[in-house]
Amino acid sequence: MDEKYYMELAKARLDRAKELLKDAQQLLEAESYKSANNRAFYAMEKALNALLSTEKVESATHNGVLKQFNFLFIHKGDGTFTREDYSKVAQAETIRSSSDYDDFYVASISETKEQVKNAKYIVQKVENYIAVQNKSDSNKTDTEKEEC
Numbered sequence: 001m002d003e004k005y006y007m008e009l010a011k012a013r014l015d016r017a018k019e020l021l022k023d024a025q026q027l028l029e030a031e032s033y034k035s036a037n038n039r040a041f042y043a044m045e046k047a048l049n050a051l052l053s054t055e056k057v058e059s060a061t062h063n064g065v066l067k068q069f070n071f072l073f074i075h076k077g078d079g080t081f082t083r084e085d086y087s088k089v090a091q092a093e094t095i096r097s098s099s100d101y102d103d104f105y106v107a108s109i110s111e112t113k114e115q116v117k118n119a120k121y122i123v124q125k126v127e128n129y130i131a132v133q134n135k136s137d138s139n140k141t142d143t144e145k146e147e148c
Contacts, residue, residue, distance in 0.1 A: 033036035041096035
């Protein structure tokens with residue numbers, strides 16, 4: 001598949017991440033904390049999937065997305081994404097799992113606010129990264145694009 005396909009895929013996934021973030025914010029306001037935690041994590045996960053699309057990488061599992069993000073954008077990356085970014089997403093996955101599957105888990109308002117705040121941060125950071133990538137790709141000559 002070509003570069004254009006993956007950039008369109010990244011855009012579609014990023015749009016979905018923003019929709020999920022909006023859902024998380026609304027659920028937080030409605031005091032539905034467990035559901036807000038769920039949507040906040042999925043906003044982050046979908047944003048990371050958009051990011052992976054820029055590298056033509058696909059993953060079918062949450063763990064795979066986190067591993068690929070860690071490998072491609074933290075260890076091998078240019079410093080844009082940090083271990084702290086990875087930790088925010090990993091923590092969100094743990095909280096989402098507890099919110100979804102632990103019958104006795106009590107999601108607090110402060111924890112949920114933090115998850116939604118982190119989701120907003122990750123989605124915006126990915127959106128900014130992809131915008132820069134699109135801009136640099138549009139500045140390449142046709143010969144440079146063919147070489148990629």
